[in-house]
Amino acid sequence: MRKILTVGFDADDTLWQNEAFFRLTQAHFVDLLSDYATSGHLHDRLLAAERRNLGQYGFGIKGFVLSMIETAIEVTQGRVAATVIAEIMAAGREMLDHPIELLPHAQDAVVAAARDHQVLLITKGDLLDQERKLAQSGLGDLFHGVEIVSDKTPEAYTKIFARHGGVAERALMVGNSLKSDVIPVISVGGHGVHIPHGEPWALEYAEPPEASHPRYHALPDLGGLSALLGALHNGNTL
Missing domain, CATH: 1.10.150.240 (Putative phosphatase; domain 2)
Known part of the structure; x- marks a missing residue:
């Protein structure tokens, strides 16, 4: 691996x-x-x-x-x-x-990931609104790069990882949307980590990959991300 x-x-x-x-x-x-x-x-x-x-x-x-x-x-x-x-x-x-409300373990997860990895914020939506939320979150300085895109497609991920000196095969994407955060990255050879939150928007619904897929991971919250990264580093899965 x-x-x-x-x-x-x-x-x-x-x-x-x-x-x-x-x-x-x-x-x-x-x-x-x-x-x-x-x-x-x-x-x-x-x-x-x-x-x-x-x-x-x-x-x-x-x-x-x-x-x-x-x-x-x-x-x-x-x-x-x-x-x-x-x-x-x-x-x-x-x-x-509306003021930003960080979800549980958000800051700790980004800090821990940044110790041994390049960390990127990859989000879609309105540029000004996403920049506002990032500034208010207090997390902006933790990221090595920020990408605000119109949509999250396999091609977009490939270009983003290449732009930051990497390849999809050595990247992992964390998000609540199977359609936007997980499946496109897996399709280009990377790892996708699904962390569900609330009821997803109907236009973001997608069926999950097979649970046995070696590059698909599901966690209940961001608190388990550090252990997952450690397991992947050691060639194991949780």
């Missing part, structure tokens, strides 16, 4: 809380439009809008807010009140202003 030289960390819902704020805002959105459609219908229409708009708006809060406004216009057939649009926009600003 080739020694792991690079460890990549996802940001949202891996190092700090994120999806929970989207769900709270979506619940408020449903309340605002409860006179026009049922909760289930609004969830379905909003998800369809988000899926439709990803190519234009990308991932993140701003695209989410625009999709909510679009959905509000659609389900009300253009009759949505300006005050409702204003509340949706205010909810988006509140999300952007």
Whole structure:
């Protein structure tokens, strides 16, 4: 087994809380439009809008807010009140202003990994928002490099690892999303570590690899990462 030289960390819902704020805002959105459609219908229409708009708006809060406004216009057939649009926009600003809440073991995991590995933050979403969250997290100085990308594809990972002087075969990526953080890295020869957190966003759902896959690892939280890295270094698995 080739020694792991690079460890990549996802940001949202891996190092700090994120999806929970989207769900709270979506619940408020449903309340605002409860006179026009049922909760289930609004969830379905909003998800369809988000899926439709990803190519234009990308991932993140701003695209989410625009999709909510679009959905509000659609389900009300253009009759949505300006005050409702204003509340949706205010909810988006509140999300952007929300203080960062680090998840358990986040700082310790990055510090420990950085002792013997190059550590990278690899995240997707809005550039300004991700930079804000990283600055507020207090973790910025721990990383040897930061990559904020529009999407996490196998090709993107290959380019990122090469840009930082490495190869995918000697890299490990840690994240809460099987679709974005684990499967693409495994597909190009690296290791993927899945650390689930809460209920995943529907557009990030993917079936996990076979549990016996030698480069797929699952941990309950970041507290077990250091032991996993040590085991891989010694040619073992946990």
